[in-house]
Structure formats: structure tokens, C-alpha cells
Amino acid sequence: MTTADPDPWPDGSRTVAQHAAAVLALLDDVVLDARTVSLAEAGGRVLAEDVVATVALPPFANAQMDGYAVRVADLAAIAADRAAATAAAATAAAADGAATGAAGAAGTAAADRAPADVLPLTAAVPAGAAPAALAPGTAAPIMTGAMIPAGADAVVPVEETDPPRFPDWIGDDGGVPAGATVRFTAAATTTTAGRFVRPVGSDLPRGATAMTAGTRLTPAAVGVLAALGRADVPVRRPLRVLLYSTGSEVVPPGATLRPGQIHDANSAILRAGLTACGVEVVTARLVADAPTALLGALEADARDAAPDVVISSGGISRGAFEVVKQALGRRGVGFGPVAMQPGGPQGAGLLDVGGTRIPFLAFPGNPVSTLVSMEMFLRPALAARFGAPPRPRFPARLANPVTPLPGREQIRRGRLTTTDGEPVVRLVGGPGSHLLHAAATADVLVHLPAGSGSPPADPLPAGALVTVTPLD
Ligand SMILES: Nc1nc2c(c(=O)[nH]1)N[C@H]1C(S)=C(S)[C@@H](COP(=O)(O)OP(=O)(O)OC[C@H]3O[C@@H](n4cnc5c(N)ncnc54)[C@H](O)[C@@H]3O)O[C@H]1N2
Numbered sequence: 001m002t003t004a005d006p007d008p009w010p011d012g013s014r015t016v017a018q019h020a021a022a023v024l025a026l027l028d029d030v031v032l033d034a035r036t037v038s039l040a041e042a043g044g045r046v047l048a049e050d051v052v053a054t055v056a057l058p059p060f061a062n063a064q065m066d067g068y069a070v071r072v073a074d075l076a077a078i079a080a081d082r083a084a085a086t087a088a089a090a091t092a093a094a095a096d097g098a099a100t101g102a103a104g105a106a107g108t109a110a111a112d113r114a115p116a117d118v119l120p121l122t123a124a125v126p127a128g129a130a131p132a133a134l135a136p137g138t139a140a141p142i143m144t145g146a147m148i149p150a151g152a153d154a155v156v157p158v159e160e161t162d163p164p165r166f167p168d169w170i171g172d173d174g175g176v177p178a179g180a181t182v183r184f185t186a187a188a189t190t191t192t193a194g195r196f197v198r199p200v201g202s203d204l205p206r207g208a209t210a211m212t213a214g215t216r217l218t219p220a221a222v223g224v225l226a227a228l229g230r231a232d233v234p235v236r237r238p239l240r241v242l243l244y245s246t247g248s249e250v251v252p253p254g255a256t257l258r259p260g261q262i263h264d265a266n267s268a269i270l271r272a273g274l275t276a277c278g279v280e281v282v283t284a285r286l287v288a289d290a291p292t293a294l295l296g297a298l299e300a301d302a303r304d305a306a307p308d309v310v311i312s313s314g315g316i317s318r319g320a321f322e323v324v325k326q327a328l329g330r331r332g333v334g335f336g337p338v339a340m341q342p343g344g345p346q347g348a349g350l351l352d353v354g355g356t357r358i359p360f361l362a363f364p365g366n367p368v369s370t371l372v373s374m375e376m377f378l379r380p381a382l383a384a385r386f387g388a389p390p391r392p393r394f395p396a397r398l399a400n401p402v403t404p405l406p407g408r409e410q411i412r413r414g415r416l417t418t419t420d421g422e423p424v425v426r427l428v429g430g431p432g433s434h435l436l437h438a439a440a441t442a443d444v445l446v447h448l449p450a451g452s453g454s455p456p457a458d459p460l461p462a463g464a465l466v467t468v469t470p471l472d
């Protein structure tokens with residue numbers, strides 16, 4: 001840091017909100033340029049340009065059900081004719097009630113109207129066909145997704161025909177047998193125009209903006225691009241991140257532990273979390289408690305791996321071997337407390353390395369502290385700047401009483417249930433930041449506000465509302 005540079009940690013103790021804002025500001029100058037990728041690689045990426053619909057979705061009016069394409073006027077005529085037949089039969093029955101042997105005459109009157117009760121069939125319309133127009137007074141067997149013939153204005157599902165199935169000849173190549181007809185149920189004859197028809201453009205009209213630059217490509221969004229016929233798409237390149245896990249006691253998973261050693265959990269935590277945010281971890285290293293080793297690695301990695309951001313864990317509190325603090329404290333990175341537990345010690349700044357300035361975040365070494373730091377500071381910034389999936393926050397009631405920390409927000413881990421339709425959270429594990437296994441059984445972070453009252457702070461009773469953030 002030159003004398004002209006501002007103090008990278010001017011605030012003494014920061015609030016959570018102040019540190020979150022500082023982390024966000026660190027990313028201000030990071031620009032992720034655009035590249036075109038195939039649709040197969042586009043999931044989870046962020047769109048670099050607006051996409052305009054060059055076709056409508058759906059591209060043509062089509063059937064929503066397997067059934068019969070009809071003109072509703074024809075069904076209305078059938079309904080009217082049946083009503084007339086029923087009335088005539090009732091009148092005849094009343095008249096014949098006085099005279100013996102009249103039942104047969106009434107039956108004959110109803111039978112006289114039978115031909116108006118059905119519609120002659122035309123050729124079936126399978127999905128993928130371009131059908132001829134539907135002639136008035138006919139019905140066309142039609143399959144889900146098939147194009148509605150011109151002139152048809154509704155589809156009657158096959159279940160509303162009598163019998164409720166397609167005739168066997170459909171699917172044969174022999175055409176429509178002479179005299180083939182369909183009989184509709186009473187329910188079918190009340191069909192209104194548009195029933196079971198999916199109009200052209202009803203999902204997205206042609207020429208509309210389908211999605212705007214900055215949209216994260218979820219499975220549904222990638223599906224829309226495919227439906228629009230896009231084989232490739234311009235997206236932002238992923239953020240490139242360099243990870244350092246520090247500490248002479250830390251060895252990689254797979255290594256046999258010698259006395260005093262532990263396996264590196266933080267690289268795994270950060271890599272998994274960052275990958276879910278669409279970030280590319282370009283290099284991940286273990287660095288011993290030796291400032292010269294850290295500086296040497298940084299010089300080489302900044303040159304060779306071109307990271308956008310560097311994230312370290314460990315080596316930032318008040319010990320005698322705080323490698324990150326000792327190596328970087330005079331290079332643009334500030335260190336100080338944030339009023340939060342876990343994750344109280346933090347470091348952040350624009351690291352001066354090899355003549356360039358790279359956003360640097362230093363997380364505390366305890367694994368739950370690293371996890372919570374990522375969720376509280378890094379993920380929200382990645383969501384705001386680069387379209388990473390944001391985490392919602394919502395209220396839940398505490399299942400048990402808990403005493404918060406005076407003057408500091410506490411981020412506990414919990415499991416969410418529902419009681420009487422309301423979210424209720426039960427804490428799992430204690431507050432200790434080494435309790436990683438307990439944290440892995442949690443499905444939410446539980447935000448306990450700084451407690452009031454002189455230490456110990458006043459307890460929050462069971463049933464008190466707190467904010468939770470779902471984890472995955
Ligand atoms: N005198 C004080 N001591 C400590 C304070 C303090 O205010 N005064 N703060 C405590 C808090 S809170 C935290 S959090 C830690 C932060 O310390 P560091 O960031 O310097 O982290 P380390 O000392 O290197 O490690 C802490 C802890 O975590 C383990 N660790 C480190 N890296 C990994 C890894 N990659 N995977 C798994 N576990 C890791 C390490 O072995 C230590 O047990 O400082 C407190 N002390």
C-alpha cells in the first residue's frame with residue numbers, strides 16, 4: 001500500500017452490513033466478458049445479451065388433449081337437436097300415457113333424430129402433420145401437440161366421446177372408413193371456443209424479448225432458448241477464483257494425519273459453494289504459515305492463472321503465525337473485526353500483486369466460519385454482481401429459547417419444520433465454529449440479532465421470530 005492509498009479497514013469494528021457492502025464494492029471493477037457457448041454448456045451461466053423470440057411459442061395453435069378437433073357451432077347444433085328430441089319424447093310420452101301401446105311410438109320419434117347426434121370423421125391429425133382445413137359438420141381425430149386444422153376452434157377430449165376411445169382404424173394407412181362417425185357426450189356438446197386449444201404465441205409472442213442480458217440460465221431458461229431454436233448463446237465467462245487454505249497443520253484429504261495435523265475442509269467448502277454460484281476455481285492451494293511462501297504463490301498464480309478474485313482461509317486472527325495478515329497487511333488488504341459470530345475476524349481489500357490489483361477476501365480458518373463468511377458476504381455479492389443464485393431470507397419461529405450475543409449478530413445453524421403452517425426452526429449443534437459436522441446436518445442459517453441488555457443479553461423466547469436463510 002502506498003501512502004496515498006486509503007486505509008483498507010477504516011471502520012474499527014464493522015457491522016455485517018458494512019462488511020457486506022465493502023465486499024460488494026471490491027468487485028466493482030471486475031468485468032466478465034462475453035463468449036458464445038453451445039446450449040449444452042449454457043446451464044447456470046449468465047446471459048450476455050437480450051434474446052428476442054424469432055419464433056412464437058407455441059409456433060402454431062395446437063391440441064392440448066388427445067381428442068377431436070371440432071367447430072363448436074356443430075356441437076351446439078347437436079346439443080339443440082338433443083334437447084328438441086328429449087322435449088318431443090316427453091310430449092309423446094305424456095300424450096301416450098292416456099293411450100295404451102304408445103311407448104313404441106315415442107322410441108321411434110327419438111330414433112328419427114339419431115343422424116344429427118354424431119359428426120362424420122375426417123383424416124386423423126398426428127403431431128407433426130400440417131392438416132387440411134376442417135369442413136363444417138365434421139370432426140378430425142387429433143393428438144396432443146398436433147396443429148389445429150383451419151376452421152376448428154376447440155378440441156373435445158376422447159374421454160368425452162361415446163365410446164371414450166379412438167376407433168381402431170386410426171393409425172392404419174387405410175384412410176377414413178366410409179361412414180365413420182363420432183358421438184359426443186352431453187358434456188362435450190357444451191364445449192366453448194378455444195377449449196383445449198393452445199393458441200399460437202400464448203407462451204411467448206414472436207418478436208418479444210424472451211429474456212434480458214444478466215438472466216441466469218436456469219433449466220427452464222435453457223429450455224426456452226432451445227424451444228426458440230437457439231443452438232448457442234452469448235454468456236458471461238465465469239468468474240475466476242484462486243483459493244488458498246493456509247496453516248501448517250492443514251494437509252489435503254487423502255493424506256495420513258500426523259499428530260497435530262488436520263485435513264483441509266475449507267477448500268472443499270469453498271469450492272462446492274463457488275461452483276454452485278457458477279464460479280470457476282482456477283487454482284486451489286495449501287499454503288504453510290510462511291509469509292514468503294504465500295507471497296511467492298500469489299506472484300506466480302496471479303501471473304499464470306489470471307484470477308479475478310483471491311479467497312483465503314485462516315491466518316488472520318491474533319496468533320503469532322497469522323500468515324495472511326502478516327504477508328498482505330501492507331499490500332492493500334485490511335484486517336479487522338466484523339460484529340458477527342462465527343466469522344468475526346475478516347480481511348478484505350484490493351491486493352497489490354505483480355503490478356495489478358486483485359480483490360482479495362480473507363476468511364477465518366475455522367470451517368464453520370469459512371462457510372458462514374461465504375454465505376454472508378461472498379454469495380450475496382456474487383448474486384448482485386454476477387447473477388449467482390441468490391438465497392432467499394424469510395422469518396421463522398424459534399422452537400427453543402436461545403440467548404443471543406451482546407453487540408454481535410450470531411449466525412447459528414438450524415433445521416426448519418412447519419407447525420400450524422408456520423416455519424419453525426430448531427437449532428442444531430452449538431455456536432462453536434469448529435462444529436462442521438453439526439452444520440452439515442442443518443438446512444438453514446439462523447440469524448440471531450445482537451442481543452440487548454447487559455451481558456448476558458436477554459434471551460429470545462421460544463416462538464420469537466428470527467430470520468433464516470435456506471442452505472443446500
Ligand atoms: N486471542 C484470540 N484468538 C482468537 C480470536 C481472537 O479474537 N483472539 N478469534 C478466534 C476466532 S473467532 C476465529 S474464527 C479464529 C480465526 O483464526 P484464523 O483465521 O487465524 O484461523 P487459524 O488460526 O488459521 O485456524 C483456526 C482454526 O481453524 C482450523 N483450520 C484452519 N484452516 C483449516 C482448513 N483449511 N480446514 C479445516 N480447518 C482449518 C485451524 O486448525 C484452527 O483450529 O481465531 C480465533 N482465535
Ligand code: MOO
Nearest residue numbers: 342343344369433
Ligand atoms: O468468529 Mo470465529 O469465526 O467465531 O470462530
